Amino acid sequence: KAGVTQTPRxxxxxxxxxxxxxxxxxxxxxxxxxxxxxxxxGLQFLFEYFSETQxxxxxxxxRFSGRQFSNSRSEMNVSTLxxxxxxxxxxxxxxxxxxxxxxxxxxxTRLLVL
Amino acid sequence: xxxxKQNSPSLSVQEGRIxxxxxxxxxxxxxxxxxxxxxxxxxxxFLISISSIKDKNEDGRFTVFLNxxxxxxxxxxxxxxxxxxxxxxxxASAQQAGTALIFGKGTTLSVSS
Numbered sequence: 001k002a003g004v005t006q007t008p009r010x011x012x013x014x015x016x017x018x019x020x021x022x023x024x025x026x027x028x029x030x031x032x033x034x035x036x037x038x039x040x041x042g043l044q045f046l047f048e049y050f051s052e053t054q055x056x057x058x059x060x061x062x063r064f065s066g067r068q069f070s071n072s073r074s075e076m077n078v079s080t081l082x083x084x085x086x087x088x089x090x091x092x093x094x095x096x097x098x099x100x101x102x103x104x105x106x107x108x109t110r111l112l113v114l
Numbered sequence: 115x116x117x118x119k120q121n122s123p124s125l126s127v128q129e130g131r132i133x134x135x136x137x138x139x140x141x142x143x144x145x146x147x148x149x150x151x152x153x154x155x156x157x158x159x160f161l162i163s164i165s166s167i168k169d170k171n172e173d174g175r176f177t178v179f180l181n182x183x184x185x186x187x188x189x190x191x192x193x194x195x196x197x198x199x200x201x202x203x204x205x206a207s208a209q210q211a212g213t214a215l216i217f218g219k220g221t222t223l224s225v226s227s
Contacts, residue, residue, distance in 0.1 A: 004157070033213060043158075043203065043217035056212040090157055099213050100146050100165070105157030 002027065004093050004106035012112045018079040021109045025072050025093030031055075032074040033103060034066060037088040046089075049074050050097040078111075086113045117141045118206050120218035129227045133191040137204030137218055140185065144206040148215065149178060149189045152201045161202075162189070194225045 005024045013019050025032050033056075034046040045058040049068035066076045072093075078085055088110050092103035119138045127133045137147075145166040150158035164171040164178045164187070171178050177190045191198055201222050205215040 031213065033215075035215075035217075042219035043205075043215075045211075045214040045216070048213050056214055058214060092157075094213070097213060099207060099209070100163075101213075102148075102160050102163070103213070103215065104160065105150075107155065107157045 004091060004104055006089075006091055006106040006109050008109060009107065010110050010112075012114060013081050014114050015081055015083060017081050018077060019081060019111060021076045021078075021089055021091075021111075023074045023076070023091035023093075023106060025074070025091075026095075026104055029093035029095050029104075030072050031094045031097030031101075031103075032068060032072065033092045033094075034074070034076050035090045035092065036060070037090060037108070038086075043090070046076070048097070055097070081113045083113050086111060115140075116218075117144075118204055118216050118218040120202075120204055120221045122221050123219075124222045124224070126224045126226065127194045129196055129225055130193045133189075133194045133198065133223055133225065135189040135191075135202050135204075135221050135223065137187045137189075138185060139187075139206055141206070141208060141216075142185070143208040143210060144216070145209065146207040147178070147180060147187050148205045148207070149176075150203045150205060150217075151198075152203060152220070158203055191223075194223075196225050196227050199223055199225045 033048040048056040148163040149161040204218040
């Protein structure tokens with residue numbers, strides 16, 4: 001099985017712009033979670049989607065949003081980019097979205113905001 | 115406030131010796147813990163997990179120990195190999211947080227040959 005894929009792998013944007021990141025989970029997986037990794041804060045949970053519904057949300061401002069499609073692919077959008085949004089954005093998928101199920105991570109999208 | 119802490123940013127070990135990576139947590143509601151390994155330019159890879167009803171879980175060279183009273187867990191790698199050189203993240207899960215994992219900031223392990 002192919003692993004979790006994320007596109008694009010690298011992205012440079014300027015402040016005030018918006019960005020959309022994409023995540024394709026492992027085939028058959030229905031849960032997709034997004035995490036932000038920064039040197040200062042480490043890995044932080046953004047939100048989780050399951051069957052096209054946001055089921056869980058971390059402590060991030062409303063500029064961060066997401067959605068999931070019927071094929072379980074997910075997108076994350078960040079509007080009005082700030083310098084502090086520069087980070088590695090990781091998505092993770094799991095089969096049934098049960099809490100103690102292993103989450104498999106993609107390679108991430110590295111976003112640089114100038 | 116950090117709920118999962120990995121107080122050692124780095125650890126250096128010789129090949130063949132034991133690597134011990136430590137993790138402390140503050141939230142007593144955490145009942146499931148995981149370790150992930152991350153190489154540069156790759157996403158974290160799941161290594162091993164442990165439920166709070168156990169105090170030890172083994173998988174090959176990797177063993178995780180959980181001390182609930184001390185709110186402490188550790189990952190032992192025996193024997194350590196150069197390919198184990200990576201960043202290791204401890205993560206925790208609680209019922210009220212759903213599937214969200216709370217991660218520590220990681221420990222960089224360097225195994226020299």
